[in-house]
Amino acid sequence: MTMTSIAVADRAQNGSVNTDDDAVDPAAKPTRRWFSNDFKDRIVDEYDNATDSEARGALLRREGLYTSHISEWRNQRARRNQPANTPSGRRRRSAEQAELDRLRKKTARLESELARTRLALEITGKAHALLELLSESADIDPKFKQ
Numbered sequence: 001m002t003m004t005s006i007a008v009a010d011r012a013q014n015g016s017v018n019t020d021d022d023a024v025d026p027a028a029k030p031t032r033r034w035f036s037n038d039f040k041d042r043i044v045d046e047y048d049n050a051t052d053s054e055a056r057g058a059l060l061r062r063e064g065l066y067t068s069h070i071s072e073w074r075n076q077r078a079r080r081n082q083p084a085n086t087p088s089g090r091r092r093r094s095a096e097q098a099e100l101d102r103l104r105k106k107t108a109r110l111e112s113e114l115a116r117t118r119l120a121l122e123i124t125g126k127a128h129a130l131l132e133l134l135s136e137s138a139d140i141d142p143k144f145k146q
Contacts, residue, residue, distance in 0.1 A: 037076075037077075037080070040073040040076065041073075043059070043063060043065065043069075043070070043073070044073050044074055047059055047060075
């Protein structure tokens with residue numbers, strides 16, 4: 001049995017150890033807080049209607065909440081208010097649609113590559129023409145001329 005400092009002091013004073021089963025366990029496991037949808041909606045509305053950041057901060061401190069609670073509760077409310085018959089995620093594409101998308105991406109990539117290659121060839125051609133023009137206009141030593 002482990003003795004707390006209070007139990008040791010009590011034993012020193014009257015020679016007995018207090019073994020109250022009603023004593024509060026200091027290492028009790030905390031319980032997770034739970035909020036109803038009505039509470040969440042009320043707090044989100046109150047937060048949105050607050051005029052300045054001080055009022056919002058006071059609300060969060062009063063309720064012991066964080067801004068992440070507010071944003072998460074907004075998303076939950078939006079999902080609750082979403083009609084049930086609308087698809088919530090991405091729609092599954094048919095095999096033909098997937099193939100078309102793949103081919104479109106490939107075509108766009110190849111067209112971009114072709115444009116870069118044409119530009120490089122055009123620049124190379126202009127550089128070649130400029131070098132020829134410079135070589136023709138350069139003074140050539142007459143003994144090397146044939």
